Amino acid sequence: MSDSPNDILQQIKSLTQSDSGYIFKTDGEAVTILSYVDEIDIHSKAILEISKMISLKNASLNEIYKSGYFVELNKEKNYVSIFREKILENEEIYYHIVLFWKKKPQDVKLIRSKLTSSLNKLKKKLSEFHQNKSIEPEQLFNEALATIQSVIFSTNADGSEYYFITDAVRNLFGYSPQEIYDNKLLILRSIDEDHFHKFRGFIDKLKTGDVSFVEYRMKDRFGKEHWVRHSGIPIIRDGNVVRVVGTINEITEEKTTQLKLISSEEKFRMLIDTAEDLIFILNGFGYFNLVNINGATALGYMPDEMIGKHFLEFIDKEDESKIAEAFSKILSSNEITTFEAVFLDRFDKPVTFEINAKPMMSDGEVSGMISIGRNVTTRKLHEQKIRDLNSKLVEANRIISIERERARHKINVLEELNKLKSEFISNISHELRTPLASIVGFAETILSDPDLPKETAREFNEIILSEGKRLAKLINDVLDFSKLESGEEELKRESFNVLDVLSEVLDLFTKPLADKEIYLSTDLPGGEINIVADRARIYQVFFNLMSNAIKFTNRGGRIFLILVDHGKEIEFTITDTGIGIPEKDIPKLFQKFSKIQRPGAPLIGAGFGLVTVKQIVELHKGVVRVKSEEDKGSTFIVRLPKQ
Numbered sequence: 001m002s003d004s005p006n007d008i009l010q011q012i013k014s015l016t017q018s019d020s021g022y023i024f025k026t027d028g029e030a031v032t033i034l035s036y037v038d039e040i041d042i043h044s045k046a047i048l049e050i051s052k053m054i055s056l057k058n059a060s061l062n063e064i065y066k067s068g069y070f071v072e073l074n075k076e077k078n079y080v081s082i083f084r085e086k087i088l089e090n091e092e093i094y095y096h097i098v099l100f101w102k103k104k105p106q107d108v109k110l111i112r113s114k115l116t117s118s119l120n121k122l123k124k125k126l127s128e129f130h131q132n133k134s135i136e137p138e139q140l141f142n143e144a145l146a147t148i149q150s151v152i153f154s155t156n157a158d159g160s161e162y163y164f165i166t167d168a169v170r171n172l173f174g175y176s177p178q179e180i181y182d183n184k185l186l187i188l189r190s191i192d193e194d195h196f197h198k199f200r201g202f203i204d205k206l207k208t209g210d211v212s213f214v215e216y217r218m219k220d221r222f223g224k225e226h227w228v229r230h231s232g233i234p235i236i237r238d239g240n241v242v243r244v245v246g247t248i249n250e251i252t253e254e255k256t257t258q259l260k261l262i263s264s265e266e267k268f269r270m271l272i273d274t275a276e277d278l279i280f281i282l283n284g285f286g287y288f289n290l291v292n293i294n295g296a297t298a299l300g301y302m303p304d305e306m307i308g309k310h311f312l313e314f315i316d317k318e319d320e321s322k323i324a325e326a327f328s329k330i331l332s333s334n335e336i337t338t339f340e341a342v343f344l345d346r347f348d349k350p351v352t353f354e355i356n357a358k359p360m361m362s363d364g365e366v367s368g369m370i371s372i373g374r375n376v377t378t379r380k381l382h383e384q385k386i387r388d389l390n391s392k393l394v395e396a397n398r399i400i401s402i403e404r405e406r407a408r409h410k411i412n413v414l415e416e417l418n419k420l421k422s423e424f425i426s427n428i429s430h431e432l433r434t435p436l437a438s439i440v441g442f443a444e445t446i447l448s449d450p451d452l453p454k455e456t457a458r459e460f461n462e463i464i465l466s467e468g469k470r471l472a473k474l475i476n477d478v479l480d481f482s483k484l485e486s487g488e489e490e491l492k493r494e495s496f497n498v499l500d501v502l503s504e505v506l507d508l509f510t511k512p513l514a515d516k517e518i519y520l521s522t523d524l525p526g527g528e529i530n531i532v533a534d535r536a537r538i539y540q541v542f543f544n545l546m547s548n549a550i551k552f553t554n555r556g557g558r559i560f561l562i563l564v565d566h567g568k569e570i571e572f573t574i575t576d577t578g579i580g581i582p583e584k585d586i587p588k589l590f591q592k593f594s595k596i597q598r599p600g601a602p603l604i605g606a607g608f609g610l611v612t613v614k615q616i617v618e619l620h621k622g623v624v625r626v627k628s629e630e631d632k633g634s635t636f637i638v639r640l641p642k643q
Helices: 005-016 045-055 061-066 068-077 108-131 137-147 169-173 177-182 186-190 193-207 252-274 293-298 317-331 377-448 454-486 498-508 510-515 535-551 583-588 609-619
Strands: 020-027 030-037 081-090 093-101 151-155 162-165 212-219 225-237 240-250 278-283 288-291 337-344 350-362 365-375 493-497 519-523 530-534 558-565 569-576 623-629 633-641
Touching (some): 005 030, 005 093, 020 045, 045 061, 045 068, 061 068, 061 081, 081 108, 177 186, 193 212, 193 225, 193 240, 252 293, 278 293, 317 337, 317 365, 350 377, 493 498, 498 510, 498 535, 530 535, 530 633, 535 569, 583 623, 609 633
Antiparallel strands (some): 278 365, 337 350, 569 633, 623 633
């Protein structure tokens, strides 16, 4: 006898490495399953509807994949791909073959090339069947029943008595069909006690006229455990269930795998739910598929509130570009990618996570991302505090270093002051003695010589007056210097035009400039330049600098005076072509009690002029600088704030 359609279908399954398949006939609107292999449930509505889509609607594969029936099969059987082919068309009757795969199959053209011979053989066999030439229907029916691995049965309404059962029951329960006919309780007694209530529920549903199925654990006659799927279709007459037909399929391997998977999922769930970190899975579009409890709680949410939402919905907007860059890196690499992300919790409070992410691959393409995030918010705060403390430590060390240097400088200054004080006492004594000697000498001469000519007496009186004024000025300079140094005298701030003060000072020096034939050049801005300062003290600064410039500029020399308004401050510059200052003596210019001896210049005064200038300028929060070259002249620059 030649191969039956079921044998050929089995061969086709092997050739294509498919997981299951069936052959069906369409006659008008009626669809009949003629043969099938492995896990196909011929009573499944999804199978029947997919068959109608293929035969009656001529649906494309894309339409089939998008249908709810294929989605249902995918959930139940994990089918991901389908192959369908019309085998025979005869007098409005069609025969089709359908194959299913749980993994993506080889190329469709390659499948068709492999099946050419088998499909031709199947076409011939079905043609014979259709024409009823060589195979009797009963023979075909018996062949089909003999080759079907599923147990096909027919029972009474409550399943307690079997009218018909195929020989496949031997392989599953270990009993022959006759033994089951003779002892109606054999199958019922095989059902595990803990699962018997499921079978009762299955029977109760059948009694109501509904198609039903149940999965339960049972033991065969040899004590070996099996898992089975028991399906039933009620046969209804006059509104009553008179019989039940169906199948019993072994699903031990499938159930064991399923239970292991459930156990693994439970363990995985327990593991991630006990972890303190944020553990999550994103799908290929960036939406949450899974979030652990502790991770969601850290953001103030429950997992269900985050699942189905996009990752960026929980990210600080300022971090989005950095996250996009990290995601791009993840998609282009199979390695673990580490990046930081600032999440915003339910109350918009930032929470920083250090995330380790790895892409999930399916058929060589990225299907999602699994990630673990460590909450580093506290660590980041501590790191920032450490950085701040280190910064303060550096600053403290710098200040300590400065203070040490300042202390050493103070010691040096004190030593220098002691030296300068000694020199000052010597200088001031000389400065006081000289005018006093003149005053006393000329006064005694006038007093001792009553016949002294009037002109001579007048000349002597003028000398006495001049020396007295000189002595008074020296004493006033000392007192003024003492007040500024001790802080006894506060600045009397007022708003005034600094150009007016400068003009008053220049008017005083018109004659001294003319006497020494010194040319004065000025560069002053037009209009007013108002500053808030002590007018008398600013006058004193200009006076002392102008006096020094004239004093140390030789006859026929030049003095340049410039005033610039810089907006928030003014800059006063006075330059002379005088004898200049030796480079080694420039640092001593503004030291207390110092008096620099310039080449070719007499020692005039007690050395308070420039020290007083510096004190006044600094009291006004300004600065004074000097540039000088010996025999080339000096430049003094004063910068003062306008407020």
